[in-house]
Amino acid sequence: MTTVQQIVASNGQLHEIHESITAVFTGATHGIGLETLKAFLRYISKPKAILVGRNRQRFAPELEALRQLNQDAEISFLEAELSLISEVDRICETIKQRTPTNSISLLCMSQGYAPLGPRRFNKEGLDEAMTLGVYGRVRLAERLIHLSTLSTNARVVSILGGAKEDKLFLEDMELKENYSVMNFVVILPR
Numbered sequence: 709m710t711t712v713q714q715i716v717a718s719n720g721q722l723h724e725i726h727e728s729i730t731a732v733f734t735g736a737t738h739g740i741g742l743e744t745l746k747a748f749l750r751y752i753s754k755p756k757a758i759l760v761g762r763n764r765q766r767f768a769p770e771l772e773a774l775r776q777l778n779q780d781a782e783i784s785f786l787e788a789e790l791s792l793i794s795e796v797d798r799i800c801e802t803i804k805q806r807t808p809t810n811s812i813s814l815l816c817m818s819q820g821y822a823p824l825g826p827r828r829f830n831k832e833g834l835d836e837a838m839t840l841g842v843y844g845r846v847r848l849a850e851r852l853i854h855l856s857t858l859s860t861n862a863r864v865v866s867i868l869g870g871a872k873e874d875k876l877f878l879e880d881m882e883l884k885e886n887y888s889v890m891n892f893v894v895i896l897p898r
């Protein structure tokens with residue numbers, strides 16, 4: 709397994725390899741996504757970050773703090789409700805209009821929450837937590853590839869329940885019969 713020291717050393721060399729990288733971050737207003745975004749801004753000399761979140765105004769103070777991390781960074785914030793597939797499609801089109809072909813090298817997704825209460829369904833009839841954690845993320849990657857915005861060697865990172873992967877219910881991918889929080893968390897195959 710890669711050690712933390714190796715990761716830090718590798719990150720420290722990134723500015724020698726890439727002067728500028730464009731990345732899309734979804735769910736990076738808090739937590740793991742936000743910390744990943746901060747590292748991206750620190751380690752790349754002229755980073756371009758496109759953040760997709762629910763509320764630009766609420767994030768404004770943090771956005772200002774992020775700009776202080778790297779004066780050469782270009783950071784934009786696009787509003788979208790990623791628990792809806794229609795919104796995922798809309799924001800992908802917006803990203804397409806703002807970026808040249810093959811320009812996005814990283815798509816980092818961490819939107820979501822642990823569904824500890826009763827299941828919530830969105831107005832499209834889909835489980836909200838599963839749309840944030842799974843369906844919407846697959847759709848984001850698929851649409852951005854289809855729209856030719858992801859570069860050919862782009863990395864797609866989906867932050868969910870790392871190391872918890874287990875049995876997949878292939879006959880019941882929507883977990884209609886087998887729903888539980890743990891079965892949601894382990895939804896990615898081992």
Ligand SMILES: NC(=O)c1ccc[n+]([C@@H]2O[C@H](COP(=O)([O-])OP(=O)(O)OC[C@H]3O[C@@H](n4cnc5c(N)ncnc54)[C@H](OP(=O)(O)O)[C@@H]3O)[C@@H](O)[C@H]2O)c1
Pocket residue numbers: 734735736737738739740741761762763788789790791818819820821822840841867868869870
């Ligand atoms: N941390 C853990 O121990 C752990 C364990 C297992 C799985 N996970 C999963 O890993 C991912 C990242 O975890 P984290 O701890 O970094 O999460 P976090 O700090 O809670 O951040 C979650 C992000 O998801 C966004 N989000 C929540 N509901 C949303 C909605 N309806 N539409 C759009 N965005 C929404 C939030 O944005 P807003 O600013 O709009 O609220 C926030 O940016 C999550 O999917 C989490 O469920 C985490």
